[in-house]
Amino acid sequence: MSAQIIDGKAFAASVRAKVGDAVAAMKADHDITPGLAVVLVGEDPASEVYVRNKGRQTLEAGMKSFEHKLPADTSEADLLALVARLNADRSVHGILVQLPLPAHMNEDLVVNAIDPAKDVDGFHISNVGRLATGQSAMVPCTPLGCLMMLRDHLGSLSGLNAVVVGRSNIVGKPMAQLLLRDSCTVTIAHSRTKNIEALCRNADIVVAAVGRPEMISDDWIKPGATVIDVGINRIDAPEKGEGKTRLVGDVDFQSVSQVAGAITPVPGGVGPMTIACLLANTVTACARANGLNAPEGLTA
Numbered sequence: 001m002s003a004q005i006i007d008g009k010a011f012a013a014s015v016r017a018k019v020g021d022a023v024a025a026m027k028a029d030h031d032i033t034p035g036l037a038v039v040l041v042g043e044d045p046a047s048e049v050y051v052r053n054k055g056r057q058t059l060e061a062g063m064k065s066f067e068h069k070l071p072a073d074t075s076e077a078d079l080l081a082l083v084a085r086l087n088a089d090r091s092v093h094g095i096l097v098q099l100p101l102p103a104h105m106n107e108d109l110v111v112n113a114i115d116p117a118k119d120v121d122g123f124h125i126s127n128v129g130r131l132a133t134g135q136s137a138m139v140p141c142t143p144l145g146c147l148m149m150l151r152d153h154l155g156s157l158s159g160l161n162a163v164v165v166g167r168s169n170i171v172g173k174p175m176a177q178l179l180l181r182d183s184c185t186v187t188i189a190h191s192r193t194k195n196i197e198a199l200c201r202n203a204d205i206v207v208a209a210v211g212r213p214e215m216i217s218d219d220w221i222k223p224g225a226t227v228i229d230v231g232i233n234r235i236d237a238p239e240k241g242e243g244k245t246r247l248v249g250d251v252d253f254q255s256v257s258q259v260a261g262a263i264t265p266v267p268g269g270v271g272p273m274t275i276a277c278l279l280a281n282t283v284t285a286c287a288r289a290n291g292l293n294a295p296e297g298l299t300a
């Protein structure tokens with residue numbers, strides 16, 4: 001069997017188009033323009049690329065983008081003061097503080113200082129609790145993107161066996177909560193899990209969020225299962241020339257795509273969905289802040 005490829009790039013483009021339509025409608029009907037503020041502390045090159053991409057895509061969707069770049073030696077008090085200003089700023093509907101923060105800052109303290117209604121990353125303890133208790137919440141972007149692709153591919157997820165490999169706060173745990181909310185039977189696997197291959201072999205859905213290149217191979221996968229690969233790993237690629245590298249996921253795409261029913265590739269799967277869902281969360285936050293219904297198809 002050869003798996004259907006779930007094209008995250010095309011799906012992300014469709015999410016961005018929906019966001020663009022929702023933004024245009026908010027402007028036309030209510031004279032409101034959603035605004036996203038992104039805060040970057042320090043000069044981590046990877047974070048700078050992410051922040052640049054976020055800003056560009058925010059503007060392309062017709063929203064306002066506010067970028068705040070602070071030096072690495074900014075004090076925690078100054079960062080908290082900026083967060084407080086953004087919380088009070090009515091033109092800002094979403095606030096994202098790019099992680100990781102420099103070592104002298106307490107990330108939990110900073111994240112929990114963001115107004116939960118503007119917490120478009122969904123990391124605030126109040127949003128984590130709301131998601132866990134089935135209340136309307138801001139949902140972390142990467143798991144939200146995975147859920148959208150699963151619903152699009154499978155329709156109802158009710159009653160399906162799902163295994164999430166990885167228990168991080170930003171991917172594994174919220175992914176498991178979202179699948180549970182959609183009535184899957186959910187198992188969370190991690191580095192201490194016994195018989196992990198057998199657990200995965202019993203699953204209709206496997207979501208891999210581990211950070212280990214090509215760890216999951218075809219003998220872990222039930223024929224016809226849907227496999228979502230969140231992992232992004234850079235490995236040496238001598239076949240491309242000396243010193244060259246390439247990106248791979250946590251799933252061995254070559255072998256698993258022979259067994260699975262559907263699979264997301266790396267790159268071009270989950271990755272593009274993350275920023276698209278950040279834009280979706282910003283529109284949702286803006287709608288809720290103004291007493292409007294969140295646009296259809298952009299929330300969990």
Ligand code: NDP
Nearest residue numbers: 142166167168171190191209210211230231232270271274
């Ligand atoms: P973390 O390092 O925070 O978590 C990794 C998880 O994998 C941990 O729970 C760990 O278990 C588990 N794990 C590690 N080794 C094994 C193993 N051998 N068997 C089973 N479980 C194991 O990573 P993240 O959740 O932040 O990210 C996971 C991957 O997803 C990374 O490759 C990252 O780059 C990528 N990513 C991609 C995004 C995207 O936009 N596509 C966004 C975010 C992340 P334990 O808790 O026991 O240590």
